[in-house]
Amino acid sequence: MLIRRMELRDCDAINTIYNYYITHTAITFDLCPWPLAEREQWFAQFDPSSCYQAWVAEQDQQILGFAYNTPFNPKQAFHIASEITIYAAPDAGGRGVGSALMQTLLDGMRDKALRRAYSLVTLPNPASLALHRRFGFQQVGQLNDVGEKFGQYHSVAMLECDLTV
Template structure:
């Protein structure tokens, strides 16, 4: 298995959009309801993760196929939150359990070390023991739970918030 962790490029837009749409359509990992088009993702991602942007995106590639990505993004719109970020990670189902998530998160957190970031947060829809374990592995700890905060697939879901000092 050869996995590279690299910055995103334009040709990643289609596979990254497909990957995220898989989670929209089939899971409660994200609370997005409607799939995105490549054009919708292009506008957001390139504006948000461009080379002069403050937030980071890393892409995992295995055997020349995009198999996952990890990001940091704005936690909230108010300026006082600017030194806090929300982190996210998405892996294709066949890339799970291979250590790729660990590689991606290590790269993401290392890249934030040079930024003016004080805290990283993760919001995890429950149940999701794999994601909780990955975050604990990197020193995140629970800071609370929002009960039945999101409704998807006709059911309400809890979200656990985890925090890490950077």
């Protein structure tokens, strides 16, 4: 498996993965699938010189997953913190995709002198919580019944990782 920087040409494959989770799960609180043009506009925020980065896991020319980090909050003093997102293709579970992407993403964030990584995880999601804990994330909060999807209310765990250790 190859972990490499995301490229514009990956947007269609990323959308296929993400849109699956929109339409089949409550893991993301997006309700409508993303059109390709919107994904391509989203991709424009990732500049290799920025502290915000995007990665893909690829094997046999197939995208198995993706990860990225974005601003935690738009207020300027939060520039030392970033929110992360990781998705594996629905058929790529248990193959180390999430771990490989997480390691690369966190290493890159440390290289850019970020101090904290945050992740919001819809509950229940034991696999995602276990992945985050393996990389030093701790739950620092929980937002109860904060989202409604598929006629149900969903809670979200807020996880934090100290990137300085």
